[in-house]
Amino acid sequence: KMSCCGLLTVQKQPVPLKSIEVQLEVRDHVATVVSTLNYENKEDKPLEAVFVFPLPGDAAVCHFSATIGQTQIIAEVKEKQQAREEYDDALSSGQQAFLLEESEQSPDIFSLSVGSLPPGESASIRLEYVIELAVQADDGLRFCLPAVLNPRYEPQGASVQVTSVPASLVPYSLSFSARVSSPRPVSKVESSCSLDPLQYLNTEQTQATVKLAAGHKFDRDVELLIYYKDAHQPTAVVEAGQASAKPGTLMGDPVVMLSLYPEFPQSVMSSVSSCGEFVFLMDRSGSMGSRMNNSESHQTRISSARDTLLLLLKSLPMGCYFNIYSFGSSYEHIFPKSVEYSQETMEEALKKVEVMDANLGGTEILEPLKHIYSQPCIPSQPRQLFVFTDGEVCNTKDVINLVKKNSGSHRCFSFGIGEGSSSALINGLAKEGGGHAQFITGTDRMQPKVMQSLRFALQPAVVDISVTWDLPKGVSVTALSPPITTLFQGQRSLIYAQLTGQSSDAAEGCVTVKYSLAGHPSQNQLHFSLKPEEDTGLTVHRLGARTLIRSLEMEEREHRGQQDGGVKEKVVELSVQSGVSSSFTAFIAVNKGNNKPIEGPLVHRDVPVPSEFKIFVLTTMHFFKGNIKSAMKRPPDAPLLHDAPQPSRDPLLQLVSLQKASGCWVLDPALAAALGKTSEEVEKPKPASVGYLWATILALIWLHGFKMDAKEEWELLAMKAVSWFRAQNAPCVAECVEAGNTLLGCAVQRDVLGL
Structure with a gap:
């Protein structure tokens, strides 16, 4: 208790x-x-x-x-x-x-x-x-x-x-x-x-x-x-050592902090991979029933999570595999093991997502993770794990260690939902799982952040990462950060290193990050001055020490019980x-x-x-917010916030929910309603015999014409629709686009649609 x-x-x-x-x-x-x-x-x-x-x-x-x-x-x-x-x-x-x-x-x-x-x-x-x-x-x-x-x-x-x-x-x-x-x-x-x-x-x-x-x-x-x-300029800060500390020690030498933003070649980025095993792990503990923030008008965390799963499932590429787990005090999964993504499996999953509620009690995340990792990986379908939780668990270190142990077989993307989610848990999952962490609080919509992580997950994995230093004679470098294991387009990587030895004030250093991306060798370079900045208050030294202390602590936990007592002493000495x-x-x-x-x-x-x-x-x-508490105390069968009248569905999500797994839309009354038209209005201008093509063009024009402010949410599923469309080799594209613009009152150019 x-x-x-x-x-x-x-x-x-x-x-x-x-x-x-x-x-x-x-x-x-x-x-x-x-x-x-x-x-x-x-x-x-x-x-x-x-x-x-x-x-x-x-x-x-x-x-x-x-x-x-x-x-x-x-x-x-x-x-x-x-x-x-x-x-x-x-x-x-x-x-x-x-x-x-x-x-x-x-x-x-x-x-x-x-x-x-x-x-x-x-x-x-x-x-x-x-x-x-x-x-x-x-x-x-x-x-x-x-x-x-x-x-x-x-x-x-x-x-x-x-x-x-x-x-x-x-x-x-x-x-x-x-x-x-x-x-x-x-x-x-x-x-x-x-x-x-x-x-x-x-x-x-x-x-x-x-x-x-x-x-x-x-x-x-x-x-x-x-x-x-x-924001994406790489930078380097060299900080002078502490005058009272002995040269050669971490505090006595200068320490450099590099912020790198690798830029990948456009050719590689445009070929988004269409394979992967996507496993979504959703928190359904009682507190997910509370609002995204203090205001009553906001949706609950769980309903925001349901909308997010809808967008994710629509955006997955054909030919990949997926499964959805949910957890509280116990856990459930939609399929006994990951299944191939198709219209049938997508529909079955969405039916179950629609009825997901915040009714599974506590936040017990270790068991479902063990179950996911016990499933054999699918050859040539890299595993990508998405974890959504608002929780704080008191076994944070065990959870992060489990992810680290399995880091060779998957990437982990984590999302902290609502205020009070543990930064140690969310950042630790992503860091040890080679993925990316996002925090969704207050009025943020969850969707843009999650779709960005899906774009990262679809980026080819960067392998063979190495960092090489080119420094003047007499200056040597000791890395304080663990080796970089993941890089994503446009994401920052921080590196700390200790510089030992003397150099002139005019001296320069250079660091090169080499890596292989989708089989292509690439590299990024940063030149920087070795002249230390004064009055930085030893901030960089302390962060460098912290980074080294954290990796040593991790090592100590892995070897606990083996006769290597030296690591703990090293941590105490550094600290x-x-x-x-x-x-x-x-x-x-x-x-x-x-x-x-x-x-x-x-x-x-x-x-x-x-x-x-x-x-x-x-x-x-x-102190704790009353609503979270009442959600925790509620008996499992008590009604949730669901009995409140549901606000009418967001028109964007309504349109998205009608898209087929292959990427196309079907011409039917539901699509007409989502576009704000009657069935007759939509049927009448349809060029001969192109039902699916016409419906798909209308959906794409509507997205570009009315929902550009939410483009990051629908961009991937629109790309999928365009790929489907191109595969149809339709003869009358220009005519369809013109008729669609006239019907919807838009002026979206054909090349903007990617057609």
Whole structure:
């Protein structure tokens, strides 16, 4: 059983947290986040409190300090067991202490123990972390400050009870400001929350500040999307080492960060592959019944997911294989094993998709994944797995390890739906599965992002990737990033490396990425100056250290139990040297200046959680939305949000749902209705004996004439329709296009349609 009390302690005392201030500094693709948490002990006894809160999964925590009254204590990174013992010793000898550590189960959960805060005393805790910003489908860089710590499902159907606290009762405030600078102009910054207008700091518009509008209630994630002009320029940042560190060590040498955007030859990209085994794994846990965002008018997550599956199934190429799994506490599949894609199998799958509901309980993702991987692969049909979930699981590391173990046999594309989906889970699935991750929150439509990932999945797999360095004599390079295993057209790859040795300020380096694509050898090059940038605050070093620490931790988990004790020591050494957190270390701060014996016993605030969780969840700093909870508590047969009157179907989806698997449309009353015409109007101008051809041309003209703003959603299925059309060798194309334009009131040119 895992019980969490929103913002109340066990004895129903209010949380001693007063306010949170967050400052974000974004430099190009990298962000430094400084959070200050202000506490006050309002009880009449000394307090020990444990807070559990989420950070982005790939954040590198690099500074932790506490200020009590006039005293500031800066934490040091130590081996975890040693840190815990020092914390206990400090408390028992009457000293104040603070301990910050990463959860054993998931790298994006931290617990903070605030020990021995005297009655009436205030403490402010400062936490700094650095993070790479992920590139979204539309080239926006995404930063997310998680507000909601969803209860993590534990395997074996543990029940979850949560008391939620409405936003109006949140006793603490959040202030949030961001400063963005880049070599390229900042074109816009968008957010899921209301922002004050963007302020540019210079005429080139390469520096800007933005902050949250006043009165923000921390009732949801704060998500920022940052857009630069010419986002696809490759860049290199060389950062000077730390003056106090020894040359030759990671912190003492310069570190380079490269952002690469491989561009593939057009000839290869136009030949989209028409084979593959597409496996879709859909979350149907209770919380998928809640809305995409806080507004009542939005559709539920599950209905958005159903529309998305419709588009995916219509866009698959003839001759491929597919299957659809869905999961909650248990899992189901539509076919016992993947079947060939045809009109019959597509129709059978869509019938089952239409009745899918959010009625399968918890988020138990490990078992369906094991089942998918136990199926033999189909020769010359590369397996592509699409995972859709809004969930947080507490066995994140096990799930990601399973995907990694099978990374040789498939690519994994992941989608985090709604606020609060775990970035560690979603990014980890895609990273270890050689695919791509997308987050769909708030008012985003799911479809464009998913269709972009399908386009990636249809790209030929890039193989034989190698990175070679050309550096001046006397300079050597040590890679800090694991080898690149996947590349997608127009997607960023980041590489970190340590540069050892001396070079003149004018010296240049060059890095070449070579790879093979659909049998063609290709390469991309980037030349860069070796002169280090000053005052970058060691951000690049810390991200490089974090990258290396993460790959070593992965290696340690794979070899656990074998006699290779060296990896853990290496991680601890790196973590202590760079000041970056890891799963084997913790931040410990002890206030040695205060040895007054403590009056009366310490009040310890915590809520028991399962032993494998290894942390006390006291008051989570975050609270849960009532609707998610009610969805979890609902008995399996209770009615879902489906009984509400369904809004009329989106005309685009209505037209798409009529397309045949081969790509064509049939001339019938349903098509006429979708085009907003009567059967007679559609039949009358039809050139002789071309029913399917005429219907398909009408559908294509309608898409180009009325739905260009949603082109990324229907582009693949239109390409399929055009291929079908060309194969018919129709004689009277020009005449059909002209008649179709006249009927629909459009002016779409024949070459635009691809005919």
